[in-house]
Amino acid sequence: MLFRSYMTGPDGEITISLPAGEYQLKLSAFGYVSKLVNVEIIAKQTVSLAVEMELAETYSVTFDTRDAEGVPRNSKIAFPDVPIDGGNTNGSTFVAAMPGGSYTAEIFSVGFERITISFDVNSDTHLHVLLKNLPEFLVVDHGKKDLSNEIYYTAVLDRFGKRYNVVRKIDAEEINGYETVIWFTGGNAGKKKIATPEEQA
Secondary structure, three states: OOOOOOOOOOOOOOOOOOOOEEEEEEEOOOOEEOEEEEEEEOOOOOOOOOOOOEEOOEEEEEEEEEOOOOOEOOOEEEOOOOOOOOEEOOOOEEEEEEEOEEEEEEEEOOOEOOEEEEEEEOOOEEEEEEOOEOOOEEEEEOOOOOOHHHHHHHHHHHHOOOOEEEEOOOOHHHHOOOOEEEEEOOOOOOOOOEEOHHHHO
16 A cells, blocks of 8 residues: 655645546645545546535643742743744743644743643543752853864863853743853954953943
């Protein structure tokens, strides 16, 4: 048995050339119930097939993001792999309407680690998300192939038992959550700079 996958256009239509014979088609789209359709293709004839898809049942998924003390925190929720709009908890909760299935959500709150969670939806769901505080230090290394500066700084931080994250790039919103940023741009190795919170402001 031969399996092939095809994708319709934005209008939901597609034209496929197939050898004569009997086929079973499985139609699926996000947010709809999958459907099996049998069709017979006759040589030198065009077969038109119109299929009405049934909306899948959706459930309410509530995201509740809090810090280690149990205080609600404003967080951004995003769903990178599916066409569902994310949103903000606004210091309380965020509720999304989602069809049954398996999902991944990315959660970001200033001053806390970015979190990725996986979860299943088969009923109304309430997700309690514990946010983790960022480490004191952030090492930003734009040196690309030369990692000598990164190795130097992380070795010093390790020696003094300091927690840190290392990144190649970061946006302004994320960087604001760190107390101290060590930023190496890849220029003269002698020009190392540690940015204090006052300098970041």
